[in-house]
Amino acid sequence: xxxxxxxxxxxxxxxxxxxxxxxxxxxxxxxxxxxxxxxxxxxxxxxxxxxxxxxxxxxxxxxxxxxxxxxxxxxxxxxxxxxxxxxxxxxxxxxxxxxxxxxxxxxxxxxxxxxxxxxxxxxxxxxxxxxxxxxxxxxxxxxxxxxxxxxxxxxxxxxxxxxxxxxxxxxxxxxxxxxxxxxxxxxxxxxxxxxxxxxxxxxxxxxxxxxxxxxxxxxxxxxxxxxxxxxxxxxxxxxxxxxxxxxxxxxxxxxxxxxxxxxxxxxxxxxxxxxxxxxxxxxxxxxxxxxxxxxxxxxxxxxx
Amino acid sequence: xxxxxxxxxxxxxxxxxxxxxxxxxxxxxxxxxxxxxxxxxxxxxxxxxxxxxxxxxxxxxxxxxxxxxxxxxxxxxxxxxxxxxxxxxxxxxxxxxxxxxxxxxxxxxxxxxxxxxxxxxxxxxxxxxxxxxxxxxxxxxxxxxxxxxxxxxxxxxxxxxxxxxxxxxxxxxxxxxxxxxxxxxxxxxxxxxxxxxxxxxxxxxxxxxxxx
Numbered sequence: 001x002x003x004x005x006x007x008x009x010x011x012x013x014x015x016x017x018x019x020x021x022x023x024x025x026x027x028x029x030x031x032x033x034x035x036x037x038x039x040x041x042x043x044x045x046x047x048x049x050x051x052x053x054x055x056x057x058x059x060x061x062x063x064x065x066x067x068x069x070x071x072x073x074x075x076x077x078x079x080x081x082x083x084x085x086x087x088x089x090x091x092x093x094x095x096x097x098x099x100x101x102x103x104x105x106x107x108x109x110x111x112x113x114x115x116x117x118x119x120x121x122x123x124x125x126x127x128x129x130x131x132x133x134x135x136x137x138x139x140x141x142x143x144x145x146x147x148x149x150x151x152x153x154x155x156x157x158x159x160x161x162x163x164x165x166x167x168x169x170x171x172x173x174x175x176x177x178x179x180x181x182x183x184x185x186x187x188x189x190x191x192x193x194x195x196x197x198x199x200x201x202x203x204x205x206x207x208x209x210x211x212x213x214x215x216x217x218x219x220x221x222x223x224x225x226x227x228x229x230x231x232x233x234x235x236x237x238x239x240x241x242x243x244x245x246x247x248x249x250x251x252x253x254x255x256x257x258x259x260x261x262x263x264x265x266x267x268x269x270x271x272x273x274x275x276x277x278x279x280x281x282x283x284x285x286x287x288x289x290x291x292x293x294x295x296x297x298x299x300x301x302x303x304x
Numbered sequence: 305x306x307x308x309x310x311x312x313x314x315x316x317x318x319x320x321x322x323x324x325x326x327x328x329x330x331x332x333x334x335x336x337x338x339x340x341x342x343x344x345x346x347x348x349x350x351x352x353x354x355x356x357x358x359x360x361x362x363x364x365x366x367x368x369x370x371x372x373x374x375x376x377x378x379x380x381x382x383x384x385x386x387x388x389x390x391x392x393x394x395x396x397x398x399x400x401x402x403x404x405x406x407x408x409x410x411x412x413x414x415x416x417x418x419x420x421x422x423x424x425x426x427x428x429x430x431x432x433x434x435x436x437x438x439x440x441x442x443x444x445x446x447x448x449x450x451x452x453x454x455x456x457x458x459x460x461x462x463x464x465x466x467x468x469x470x471x472x473x474x475x476x477x478x479x480x481x482x483x484x485x486x487x488x489x490x491x492x493x494x495x496x497x498x499x500x501x502x503x504x505x506x507x508x509x510x511x512x513x514x515x516x
Binding site for chain 2: 015089188191192195215216218219220222223226227230231234235238242250251252254255258
Protein backbone atom coordinates (compact mmCIF):
# COMPACT_ATOMS: atom_id res chain seq x y z
CA UNK A 1 0.00 0.00 0.00
CA UNK A 2 1.42 3.33 -1.06
CA UNK A 3 0.96 6.04 1.53
CA UNK A 4 2.54 8.79 -0.53
CA UNK A 5 -0.74 9.35 -2.38
CA UNK A 6 -2.31 10.26 0.94
CA UNK A 7 0.21 13.01 1.73
CA UNK A 8 -2.39 15.55 2.90
CA UNK A 9 -3.77 13.04 5.41
CA UNK A 10 -0.62 11.58 6.84
CA UNK A 11 1.29 12.97 9.73
CA UNK A 12 3.68 11.54 12.29
CA UNK A 13 0.96 9.47 13.97
CA UNK A 14 0.04 7.56 10.84
CA UNK A 15 -0.08 3.78 11.10
CA UNK A 16 1.74 2.56 8.03
CA UNK A 17 1.03 -1.01 7.05
CA UNK A 18 3.59 -3.38 8.50
CA UNK A 19 5.16 -5.32 5.67
CA UNK A 20 6.40 -8.83 6.29
CA UNK A 21 9.06 -9.92 3.78
CA UNK A 22 7.91 -12.75 1.57
CA UNK A 23 10.94 -14.81 2.61
CA UNK A 24 9.30 -15.24 6.01
CA UNK A 25 6.12 -16.51 4.41
CA UNK A 26 8.09 -18.84 2.17
CA UNK A 27 10.12 -20.22 5.08
CA UNK A 28 6.99 -20.87 7.15
CA UNK A 29 5.25 -22.45 4.18
CA UNK A 30 8.20 -24.76 3.45
CA UNK A 31 8.47 -25.81 7.12
CA UNK A 32 4.74 -26.49 7.33
CA UNK A 33 4.78 -28.40 4.04
CA UNK A 34 7.62 -30.69 5.13
CA UNK A 35 6.11 -31.39 8.56
CA UNK A 36 2.65 -32.16 7.28
CA UNK A 37 3.94 -34.29 4.40
CA UNK A 38 5.92 -36.32 6.96
CA UNK A 39 2.75 -36.84 8.97
CA UNK A 40 0.79 -37.96 5.91
CA UNK A 41 3.62 -40.29 4.88
CA UNK A 42 3.81 -41.88 8.32
CA UNK A 43 0.06 -42.42 8.55
CA UNK A 44 -0.06 -44.00 5.10
CA UNK A 45 2.97 -46.24 5.61
CA UNK A 46 2.14 -47.66 9.02
CA UNK A 47 -0.78 -50.08 9.04
CA UNK A 48 -1.38 -49.52 12.76
CA UNK A 49 -2.22 -45.91 12.06
CA UNK A 50 -5.16 -46.72 9.82
CA UNK A 51 -7.64 -45.97 12.55
CA UNK A 52 -10.30 -43.22 12.80
CA UNK A 53 -8.20 -41.10 15.15
CA UNK A 54 -5.25 -41.04 12.77
CA UNK A 55 -7.47 -40.53 9.75
CA UNK A 56 -8.64 -37.28 11.26
CA UNK A 57 -5.09 -36.25 12.13
CA UNK A 58 -3.99 -37.10 8.60
CA UNK A 59 -6.90 -35.08 7.23
CA UNK A 60 -5.76 -32.08 9.26
CA UNK A 61 -2.26 -32.55 7.88
CA UNK A 62 -3.63 -32.67 4.31
CA UNK A 63 -5.51 -29.40 4.77
CA UNK A 64 -2.43 -27.78 6.28
CA UNK A 65 -0.36 -29.03 3.35
CA UNK A 66 -2.77 -27.51 0.85
CA UNK A 67 -2.84 -24.19 2.70
CA UNK A 68 0.94 -23.89 2.97
CA UNK A 69 1.38 -25.03 -0.65
CA UNK A 70 -1.05 -22.48 -2.03
CA UNK A 71 0.34 -19.74 0.23
CA UNK A 72 3.86 -20.53 -1.01
CA UNK A 73 2.62 -20.47 -4.61
CA UNK A 74 0.93 -17.14 -4.02
CA UNK A 75 4.14 -15.71 -2.56
CA UNK A 76 6.19 -16.92 -5.50
CA UNK A 77 3.71 -15.37 -7.92
CA UNK A 78 3.81 -12.13 -5.91
CA UNK A 79 7.59 -12.15 -6.19
CA UNK A 80 7.27 -12.56 -9.95
CA UNK A 81 4.76 -9.71 -10.07
CA UNK A 82 7.06 -7.44 -8.09
CA UNK A 83 9.91 -8.32 -10.44
CA UNK A 84 7.70 -7.29 -13.32
CA UNK A 85 7.23 -10.62 -15.07
CA UNK A 86 3.51 -10.76 -14.34
CA UNK A 87 0.78 -8.17 -14.73
CA UNK A 88 -0.94 -7.79 -11.41
CA UNK A 89 -4.29 -6.84 -12.96
CA UNK A 90 -4.37 -9.14 -15.96
CA UNK A 91 -7.38 -11.49 -16.25
CA UNK A 92 -5.28 -14.66 -16.14
CA UNK A 93 -3.43 -13.51 -13.04
CA UNK A 94 -6.67 -12.49 -11.35
CA UNK A 95 -8.13 -15.93 -12.06
CA UNK A 96 -5.04 -17.65 -10.65
CA UNK A 97 -5.26 -15.35 -7.64
CA UNK A 98 -8.91 -16.27 -7.11
CA UNK A 99 -8.17 -19.98 -7.37
CA UNK A 100 -5.36 -19.75 -4.86
CA UNK A 101 -7.43 -17.64 -2.50
CA UNK A 102 -10.26 -20.14 -2.61
CA UNK A 103 -7.81 -23.00 -2.00
CA UNK A 104 -6.42 -21.15 1.01
CA UNK A 105 -9.92 -20.40 2.25
CA UNK A 106 -10.96 -24.03 1.77
CA UNK A 107 -7.93 -25.28 3.66
CA UNK A 108 -8.50 -22.85 6.53
CA UNK A 109 -12.11 -23.98 6.84
CA UNK A 110 -10.95 -27.58 6.51
CA UNK A 111 -8.43 -27.29 9.31
CA UNK A 112 -11.06 -25.79 11.64
CA UNK A 113 -13.41 -28.68 10.83
CA UNK A 114 -10.63 -31.22 11.21
CA UNK A 115 -9.69 -29.92 14.64
CA UNK A 116 -13.35 -30.10 15.60
CA UNK A 117 -13.56 -33.66 14.25
CA UNK A 118 -10.48 -34.70 16.26
CA UNK A 119 -12.05 -33.28 19.42
CA UNK A 120 -15.37 -35.09 18.78
CA UNK A 121 -13.53 -38.33 18.04
CA UNK A 122 -11.57 -38.11 21.30
CA UNK A 123 -14.77 -37.28 23.17
CA UNK A 124 -16.56 -40.31 21.79
CA UNK A 125 -13.59 -42.55 22.50
CA UNK A 126 -13.66 -41.48 26.14
CA UNK A 127 -17.35 -41.23 26.94
CA UNK A 128 -18.63 -44.02 24.72
CA UNK A 129 -15.60 -46.24 24.90
CA UNK A 130 -17.28 -49.58 24.37
CA UNK A 131 -19.44 -48.42 21.50
CA UNK A 132 -16.56 -46.51 19.94
CA UNK A 133 -15.69 -49.15 17.40
CA UNK A 134 -19.32 -49.48 16.40
CA UNK A 135 -19.86 -45.72 16.18
CA UNK A 136 -16.63 -44.88 14.39
CA UNK A 137 -16.34 -47.45 11.65
CA UNK A 138 -13.92 -46.67 8.84
CA UNK A 139 -16.86 -46.30 6.48
CA UNK A 140 -18.41 -43.60 8.66
CA UNK A 141 -15.05 -41.89 8.95
CA UNK A 142 -14.79 -41.77 5.15
CA UNK A 143 -18.30 -40.35 4.91
CA UNK A 144 -17.48 -37.67 7.48
CA UNK A 145 -14.23 -36.79 5.74
CA UNK A 146 -15.84 -36.54 2.31
CA UNK A 147 -18.61 -34.38 3.78
CA UNK A 148 -15.97 -32.07 5.27
CA UNK A 149 -14.15 -31.87 1.92
CA UNK A 150 -17.30 -31.11 -0.08
CA UNK A 151 -18.46 -28.51 2.44
CA UNK A 152 -15.09 -26.79 2.61
CA UNK A 153 -14.58 -26.89 -1.14
CA UNK A 154 -17.92 -25.28 -1.94
CA UNK A 155 -17.65 -22.82 0.95
CA UNK A 156 -14.17 -21.79 -0.13
CA UNK A 157 -15.23 -21.19 -3.71
CA UNK A 158 -18.38 -19.31 -2.68
CA UNK A 159 -16.60 -17.22 -0.09
CA UNK A 160 -13.96 -15.99 -2.45
CA UNK A 161 -16.48 -15.26 -5.21
CA UNK A 162 -18.61 -13.20 -2.88
CA UNK A 163 -15.98 -11.98 -0.48
CA UNK A 164 -17.14 -8.36 -0.75
CA UNK A 165 -20.44 -9.22 0.89
CA UNK A 166 -20.42 -8.93 4.65
CA UNK A 167 -22.37 -12.17 5.09
CA UNK A 168 -19.27 -14.10 4.10
CA UNK A 169 -17.18 -12.47 6.78
CA UNK A 170 -19.93 -12.89 9.35
CA UNK A 171 -20.20 -16.57 8.40
CA UNK A 172 -16.48 -17.07 8.87
CA UNK A 173 -16.45 -15.34 12.26
CA UNK A 174 -19.54 -17.20 13.49
CA UNK A 175 -18.07 -20.51 12.32
CA UNK A 176 -14.85 -19.86 14.18
CA UNK A 177 -16.57 -18.93 17.42
CA UNK A 178 -18.91 -21.92 17.23
CA UNK A 179 -15.98 -24.24 16.64
CA UNK A 180 -14.03 -22.67 19.50
CA UNK A 181 -16.97 -22.98 21.85
CA UNK A 182 -17.55 -26.64 20.94
CA UNK A 183 -13.86 -27.49 21.28
CA UNK A 184 -13.69 -25.80 24.68
CA UNK A 185 -16.79 -27.64 25.83
CA UNK A 186 -15.61 -31.07 24.66
CA UNK A 187 -12.08 -30.81 25.98
CA UNK A 188 -13.06 -29.31 29.34
CA UNK A 189 -15.63 -32.06 29.86
CA UNK A 190 -13.00 -34.68 29.03
CA UNK A 191 -10.57 -32.98 31.38
CA UNK A 192 -13.12 -32.92 34.20
CA UNK A 193 -13.75 -36.62 33.81
CA UNK A 194 -10.04 -37.35 33.77
CA UNK A 195 -9.54 -35.35 36.96
CA UNK A 196 -12.53 -37.05 38.55
CA UNK A 197 -11.04 -40.47 37.95
CA UNK A 198 -7.50 -39.42 38.79
CA UNK A 199 -8.69 -38.08 42.12
CA UNK A 200 -10.25 -41.39 43.01
CA UNK A 201 -7.19 -43.31 41.99
CA UNK A 202 -5.05 -40.86 43.92
CA UNK A 203 -7.10 -41.45 47.04
CA UNK A 204 -5.46 -44.85 47.27
CA UNK A 205 -2.24 -44.76 49.29
CA UNK A 206 1.01 -43.90 47.62
CA UNK A 207 -0.11 -42.07 44.52
CA UNK A 208 0.09 -38.52 45.78
CA UNK A 209 3.00 -36.96 43.88
CA UNK A 210 2.13 -38.52 40.57
CA UNK A 211 -1.43 -37.24 40.84
CA UNK A 212 -0.44 -33.60 41.26
CA UNK A 213 2.09 -33.69 38.47
CA UNK A 214 -0.20 -35.42 36.00
CA UNK A 215 -2.95 -32.95 36.78
CA UNK A 216 -0.76 -29.98 36.02
CA UNK A 217 0.46 -31.58 32.82
CA UNK A 218 -3.10 -32.22 31.67
CA UNK A 219 -4.02 -28.60 32.36
CA UNK A 220 -0.94 -27.40 30.51
CA UNK A 221 -1.66 -29.60 27.49
CA UNK A 222 -5.23 -28.40 27.29
CA UNK A 223 -4.17 -24.78 27.67
CA UNK A 224 -1.59 -25.15 24.91
CA UNK A 225 -4.13 -26.84 22.64
CA UNK A 226 -6.77 -24.18 22.99
CA UNK A 227 -4.35 -21.29 23.46
CA UNK A 228 -2.53 -21.95 20.19
CA UNK A 229 -5.81 -22.33 18.32
CA UNK A 230 -7.11 -19.04 19.68
CA UNK A 231 -3.82 -17.12 19.37
CA UNK A 232 -3.35 -18.10 15.74
CA UNK A 233 -6.91 -17.61 14.53
CA UNK A 234 -8.32 -14.79 16.65
CA UNK A 235 -6.21 -11.88 15.29
CA UNK A 236 -7.30 -12.62 11.70
CA UNK A 237 -10.94 -13.05 12.73
CA UNK A 238 -10.80 -9.84 14.72
CA UNK A 239 -9.43 -8.16 11.61
CA UNK A 240 -12.49 -9.32 9.67
CA UNK A 241 -14.74 -8.02 12.45
CA UNK A 242 -13.01 -4.66 12.46
CA UNK A 243 -13.29 -4.40 8.69
CA UNK A 244 -17.05 -4.72 9.07
CA UNK A 245 -17.56 -2.65 12.20
CA UNK A 246 -15.29 0.38 12.02
CA UNK A 247 -13.73 0.90 8.60
CA UNK A 248 -12.96 4.56 9.21
CA UNK A 249 -11.88 4.72 12.81
CA UNK A 250 -8.13 5.55 13.18
CA UNK A 251 -7.68 3.05 16.01
CA UNK A 252 -9.20 0.32 13.86
CA UNK A 253 -6.99 1.47 11.00
CA UNK A 254 -3.95 0.91 13.17
CA UNK A 255 -5.16 -2.60 13.97
CA UNK A 256 -5.75 -3.29 10.28
CA UNK A 257 -2.25 -2.11 9.42
CA UNK A 258 -0.91 -5.27 11.09
CA UNK A 259 -2.74 -7.52 8.61
CA UNK A 260 0.35 -9.28 7.29
CA UNK A 261 1.49 -10.15 10.84
CA UNK A 262 -1.90 -11.72 11.46
CA UNK A 263 -1.60 -13.76 8.27
CA UNK A 264 1.84 -14.93 9.45
CA UNK A 265 0.21 -16.15 12.67
CA UNK A 266 -2.48 -17.90 10.69
CA UNK A 267 0.02 -19.70 8.50
CA UNK A 268 2.23 -20.61 11.47
CA UNK A 269 -0.75 -22.49 12.89
CA UNK A 270 -0.13 -25.06 10.17
CA UNK A 271 3.43 -25.45 11.47
CA UNK A 272 2.41 -25.87 15.12
CA UNK A 273 -0.50 -28.26 14.45
CA UNK A 274 1.60 -31.40 13.81
CA UNK A 275 3.55 -30.76 17.01
CA UNK A 276 0.34 -30.60 19.03
CA UNK A 277 -1.66 -33.38 17.43
CA UNK A 278 0.44 -35.76 15.42
CA UNK A 279 3.89 -35.83 17.00
CA UNK A 280 2.42 -36.43 20.44
CA UNK A 281 1.64 -39.98 19.56
CA UNK A 282 4.37 -42.50 20.27
CA UNK A 283 3.18 -44.77 17.50
CA UNK A 284 3.83 -42.02 14.94
CA UNK A 285 7.22 -41.23 16.43
CA UNK A 286 8.18 -44.89 16.28
CA UNK A 287 7.17 -44.95 12.62
CA UNK A 288 9.60 -42.11 11.97
CA UNK A 289 12.37 -43.86 13.86
CA UNK A 290 11.82 -46.99 11.80
CA UNK A 291 11.70 -45.03 8.55
CA UNK A 292 14.88 -43.07 9.24
CA UNK A 293 16.80 -45.93 10.79
CA UNK A 294 15.92 -48.20 7.89
CA UNK A 295 16.98 -45.62 5.33
CA UNK A 296 20.13 -44.81 7.33
CA UNK A 297 21.09 -48.48 7.62
CA UNK A 298 20.44 -48.96 3.93
CA UNK A 299 22.71 -46.02 3.12
CA UNK A 300 25.35 -47.41 5.49
CA UNK A 301 25.16 -50.82 3.84
CA UNK A 302 25.59 -49.22 0.44
CA UNK A 303 28.59 -47.22 1.63
CA UNK A 304 30.28 -50.25 3.16
CA UNK B 305 -2.46 1.77 -7.00
CA UNK B 306 -2.10 1.96 -10.77
CA UNK B 307 -4.66 3.80 -12.79
CA UNK B 308 -5.34 2.55 -16.27
CA UNK B 309 -6.46 5.06 -18.81
CA UNK B 310 -7.92 3.93 -22.09
CA UNK B 311 -8.59 6.43 -24.77
CA UNK B 312 -11.57 5.11 -26.65
CA UNK B 313 -11.50 7.01 -29.92
CA UNK B 314 -12.86 4.40 -32.38
CA UNK B 315 -16.59 4.31 -31.58
CA UNK B 316 -17.20 8.05 -31.09
CA UNK B 317 -14.58 10.01 -32.95
CA UNK B 318 -15.52 13.37 -31.45
CA UNK B 319 -15.30 12.36 -27.81
CA UNK B 320 -12.31 11.03 -25.94
CA UNK B 321 -13.44 8.76 -23.18
CA UNK B 322 -11.18 8.28 -20.33
CA UNK B 323 -11.62 4.98 -18.55
CA UNK B 324 -9.96 4.55 -15.26
CA UNK B 325 -10.16 2.11 -12.37
CA UNK B 326 -10.63 3.80 -9.05
CA UNK B 327 -9.31 1.84 -6.13
CA UNK B 328 -10.99 2.98 -2.97
CA UNK B 329 -9.11 0.74 -0.58
CA UNK B 330 -6.64 3.27 0.69
CA UNK B 331 -8.27 6.55 -0.20
CA UNK B 332 -10.54 6.87 2.77
CA UNK B 333 -10.03 10.10 4.62
CA UNK B 334 -8.87 8.59 7.87
CA UNK B 335 -7.49 11.40 9.91
CA UNK B 336 -5.04 10.73 12.65
CA UNK B 337 -5.36 14.12 14.23
CA UNK B 338 -6.20 14.47 17.86
CA UNK B 339 -6.03 10.89 19.02
CA UNK B 340 -6.69 10.74 22.75
CA UNK B 341 -5.25 7.32 23.44
CA UNK B 342 -2.23 5.57 21.97
CA UNK B 343 -2.81 4.67 18.32
CA UNK B 344 -2.19 0.97 18.85
CA UNK B 345 -4.55 0.79 21.83
CA UNK B 346 -6.92 -1.66 20.13
CA UNK B 347 -4.02 -3.94 19.26
CA UNK B 348 -2.67 -3.84 22.81
CA UNK B 349 -6.15 -4.31 24.26
CA UNK B 350 -6.81 -7.31 22.03
CA UNK B 351 -3.58 -9.10 22.94
CA UNK B 352 -3.97 -8.34 26.63
CA UNK B 353 -7.51 -9.73 26.51
CA UNK B 354 -6.29 -12.86 24.75
CA UNK B 355 -3.49 -13.40 27.27
CA UNK B 356 -5.91 -12.90 30.16
CA UNK B 357 -8.29 -15.46 28.66
CA UNK B 358 -5.59 -18.09 28.24
CA UNK B 359 -4.08 -17.54 31.70
CA UNK B 360 -7.53 -17.54 33.29
CA UNK B 361 -8.34 -20.83 31.59
CA UNK B 362 -5.04 -22.32 32.80
CA UNK B 363 -5.68 -21.24 36.38
CA UNK B 364 -9.22 -22.60 36.33
CA UNK B 365 -7.92 -25.95 35.08
CA UNK B 366 -5.15 -26.12 37.69
CA UNK B 367 -7.62 -25.22 40.41
CA UNK B 368 -9.76 -28.10 39.22
CA UNK B 369 -6.79 -30.44 39.56
CA UNK B 370 -6.06 -29.26 43.10
CA UNK B 371 -9.54 -29.41 44.56
CA UNK B 372 -10.89 -32.17 42.39
CA UNK B 373 -14.13 -32.09 40.43
CA UNK B 374 -16.81 -30.38 42.51
CA UNK B 375 -19.05 -32.83 44.35
CA UNK B 376 -22.19 -31.91 46.24
CA UNK B 377 -21.85 -32.91 49.87
CA UNK B 378 -24.19 -35.78 50.78
CA UNK B 379 -27.28 -34.49 52.53
CA UNK B 380 -27.77 -37.11 55.23
CA UNK B 381 -24.79 -39.38 55.51
CA UNK B 382 -25.34 -40.16 59.17
CA UNK B 383 -27.70 -43.12 58.87
CA UNK B 384 -25.56 -44.70 56.17
CA UNK B 385 -22.61 -44.74 58.49
CA UNK B 386 -24.39 -47.16 60.80
CA UNK B 387 -23.50 -49.92 58.37
CA UNK B 388 -19.78 -49.31 58.55
CA UNK B 389 -17.28 -51.18 60.63
CA UNK B 390 -15.91 -49.82 63.87
CA UNK B 391 -13.04 -47.74 62.53
CA UNK B 392 -15.27 -46.12 59.99
CA UNK B 393 -17.81 -45.34 62.68
CA UNK B 394 -15.10 -43.60 64.60
CA UNK B 395 -14.26 -41.53 61.56
CA UNK B 396 -17.91 -40.74 61.03
CA UNK B 397 -18.30 -39.50 64.56
CA UNK B 398 -15.23 -37.39 64.10
CA UNK B 399 -16.73 -35.89 60.96
CA UNK B 400 -19.99 -35.14 62.73
CA UNK B 401 -18.15 -33.28 65.42
CA UNK B 402 -16.26 -31.28 62.86
CA UNK B 403 -19.36 -30.31 60.90
CA UNK B 404 -20.98 -29.20 64.11
CA UNK B 405 -18.06 -26.99 64.89
CA UNK B 406 -18.28 -25.52 61.39
CA UNK B 407 -15.34 -27.24 59.74
CA UNK B 408 -15.99 -29.28 56.65
CA UNK B 409 -13.62 -31.95 55.47
CA UNK B 410 -13.20 -32.26 51.76
CA UNK B 411 -14.72 -35.38 50.36
CA UNK B 412 -11.41 -36.62 49.02
CA UNK B 413 -9.73 -36.68 52.40
CA UNK B 414 -12.68 -38.49 53.85
CA UNK B 415 -12.68 -41.13 51.14
CA UNK B 416 -8.94 -41.57 51.53
CA UNK B 417 -9.25 -42.12 55.23
CA UNK B 418 -12.07 -44.60 54.68
CA UNK B 419 -9.97 -46.47 52.15
CA UNK B 420 -7.09 -46.59 54.60
CA UNK B 421 -9.51 -47.88 57.18
CA UNK B 422 -10.79 -50.66 54.97
CA UNK B 423 -7.35 -51.65 53.78
CA UNK B 424 -6.18 -51.94 57.36
CA UNK B 425 -9.20 -54.06 58.14
CA UNK B 426 -8.45 -56.37 55.23
CA UNK B 427 -4.83 -56.69 56.25
CA UNK B 428 -5.87 -57.66 59.72
CA UNK B 429 -8.08 -60.35 58.21
CA UNK B 430 -5.01 -62.18 57.01
CA UNK B 431 -3.39 -60.66 54.00
CA UNK B 432 -6.17 -61.02 51.50
CA UNK B 433 -5.44 -57.52 50.26
CA UNK B 434 -1.88 -58.32 49.16
CA UNK B 435 -1.94 -58.83 45.47
CA UNK B 436 -1.89 -62.41 44.44
CA UNK B 437 -0.94 -62.83 40.85
CA UNK B 438 -2.11 -66.37 40.48
CA UNK B 439 -5.38 -65.95 42.28
CA UNK B 440 -8.08 -63.93 40.59
CA UNK B 441 -10.66 -65.73 42.64
CA UNK B 442 -13.96 -64.29 43.57
CA UNK B 443 -13.26 -64.28 47.31
CA UNK B 444 -10.69 -61.53 47.14
CA UNK B 445 -12.66 -59.54 44.63
CA UNK B 446 -15.88 -59.95 46.56
CA UNK B 447 -14.29 -58.58 49.69
CA UNK B 448 -13.07 -55.62 47.77
CA UNK B 449 -16.45 -55.14 46.10
CA UNK B 450 -18.16 -55.04 49.46
CA UNK B 451 -15.66 -52.59 50.83
CA UNK B 452 -15.89 -50.39 47.81
CA UNK B 453 -19.65 -50.66 47.73
CA UNK B 454 -19.99 -49.53 51.33
CA UNK B 455 -17.53 -46.73 50.87
CA UNK B 456 -19.34 -45.63 47.75
CA UNK B 457 -22.65 -45.63 49.54
CA UNK B 458 -21.26 -43.72 52.45
CA UNK B 459 -19.85 -41.06 50.19
CA UNK B 460 -23.32 -40.63 48.83
CA UNK B 461 -22.51 -41.37 45.25
CA UNK B 462 -25.81 -42.20 43.77
CA UNK B 463 -25.13 -42.05 40.09
CA UNK B 464 -24.43 -45.25 38.27
CA UNK B 465 -21.44 -43.81 36.51
CA UNK B 466 -19.71 -42.91 39.74
CA UNK B 467 -20.34 -46.29 41.27
CA UNK B 468 -18.85 -47.95 38.25
CA UNK B 469 -15.91 -45.61 38.30
CA UNK B 470 -15.15 -46.54 41.88
CA UNK B 471 -15.52 -50.22 41.02
CA UNK B 472 -13.23 -49.85 38.06
CA UNK B 473 -10.60 -48.20 40.19
CA UNK B 474 -10.10 -51.57 41.84
CA UNK B 475 -10.30 -53.92 38.91
CA UNK B 476 -7.96 -54.22 36.02
CA UNK B 477 -10.46 -54.92 33.34
CA UNK B 478 -8.49 -55.46 30.14
CA UNK B 479 -9.68 -52.92 27.69
CA UNK B 480 -8.52 -52.73 24.13
CA UNK B 481 -9.46 -49.08 23.93
CA UNK B 482 -6.85 -48.32 26.61
CA UNK B 483 -3.86 -48.96 24.39
CA UNK B 484 -5.40 -46.99 21.56
CA UNK B 485 -6.08 -44.02 23.78
CA UNK B 486 -2.62 -44.00 25.23
CA UNK B 487 -1.10 -44.17 21.78
CA UNK B 488 -3.51 -41.55 20.49
CA UNK B 489 -2.90 -39.12 23.30
CA UNK B 490 0.75 -39.84 23.89
CA UNK B 491 2.64 -41.53 26.64
CA UNK B 492 3.12 -38.44 28.74
CA UNK B 493 -0.13 -37.52 30.24
CA UNK B 494 -1.90 -35.24 27.87
CA UNK B 495 -5.43 -35.10 28.95
CA UNK B 496 -5.86 -38.13 31.11
CA UNK B 497 -3.90 -39.32 34.09
CA UNK B 498 -4.64 -42.96 33.54
CA UNK B 499 -7.05 -43.44 30.68
CA UNK B 500 -10.27 -44.02 32.55
CA UNK B 501 -13.29 -45.39 30.77
CA UNK B 502 -16.88 -45.27 31.86
CA UNK B 503 -18.33 -48.51 30.70
CA UNK B 504 -22.03 -48.00 30.68
CA UNK B 505 -22.85 -50.96 28.53
CA UNK B 506 -20.48 -53.38 30.23
CA UNK B 507 -22.25 -53.05 33.54
CA UNK B 508 -24.45 -56.14 33.33
CA UNK B 509 -21.52 -58.21 32.07
CA UNK B 510 -19.01 -56.98 34.62
CA UNK B 511 -21.18 -57.17 37.68
CA UNK B 512 -22.29 -60.71 36.81
CA UNK B 513 -18.67 -61.73 36.45
CA UNK B 514 -17.71 -60.12 39.74
CA UNK B 515 -20.57 -61.24 41.90
CA UNK B 516 -20.81 -64.86 40.69
